[in-house]
Amino acid sequence: MAVIRLDKITGGHLESIRHTAVMTNGLFVQLGDLVDGETELYQVAIPQTDADLEKEFLLHSTPEVMADPRQAGLKHFVVGAGDEGRGYHLVKGDVITLTNDLIEGTPVVGQFAVPQTGSLKLETSADGKGGSTGTVAVSLVLEVVRKTTLGYDGTDAYQLRVVKA
Template sequence: MAVTRLDKITGGHLESIKHTANMTNGLFVQLGDLVDGETELYEVVIPQTDEDLAKEFLLHVTPEVMADPRQAGLKHFVVEAGDAGRAYHLVKGDVITLTADLIDGTPVVGEFAVPQTGSLKLETSPDGKGGSTGAVEVSLVLEVVRKTMLGYDGTDAYQMRIVKA
């Protein structure tokens, strides 16, 4: 379903991104090279090693505008492969809500979610560390504040506060 709510976010610094695969809102990306011939459009990079987890992550949230009325609604929204999307630089104190399908594992209130290698989704972490050993210092840590629901069908979601960015 992949629904995202920007509860309290500075949103002052945005980047334009492009990926080779379809992207839902609520994914965490890293910036790659500029697209050929562009001055502000970056390729999306997926972290591949534990060392990549120390680099900055941005939150992909593109305004949900759908030309096809049959696909209207937040849960159907995707940015097609090769189309431009929008990503936010995050700062400590930002608050977002993500549906459970955007997080690998079951989040626990008071624990954390962090980026992972090989994926644009977050994964749960009891101590705010990640990587292949579970002991890697990552550049982005979100504390799980509360369990809630998003969408008209009440999909499980989690409100999270950025505690490290």
């Protein structure tokens, strides 16, 4: 399903990204190497170790333009494998809303969501720390502000505020 709303994003710093797999909006990526022959297009990197969680994360949110009207609608939008997408550098105070399928675990208002190893989705965290031991001071921490809904079918979603970036 994967629907995202950019409630309050500074959006001043964008990156062009490419992944070898299909991507939905609302994933959190790291910049890998520049694509061969490009000067501003980066490969998507997925954090593999706890140390990777201390590096910067970008929010993937590409404008939802669908050429096929049969697939129109936010819940059908994906960026194809090898296609270019848009990554936002987040700053403290940015606010986004994500459907619950973009967060591992059940978010609790007043607690946090943080990046995790081996995945581009966030995971829940009671104290804003993550990693295999649950004690890593990750580079990106989002506070769960409220539960809401997104999409025409009212899918469960959570509004998140960046408290550390």
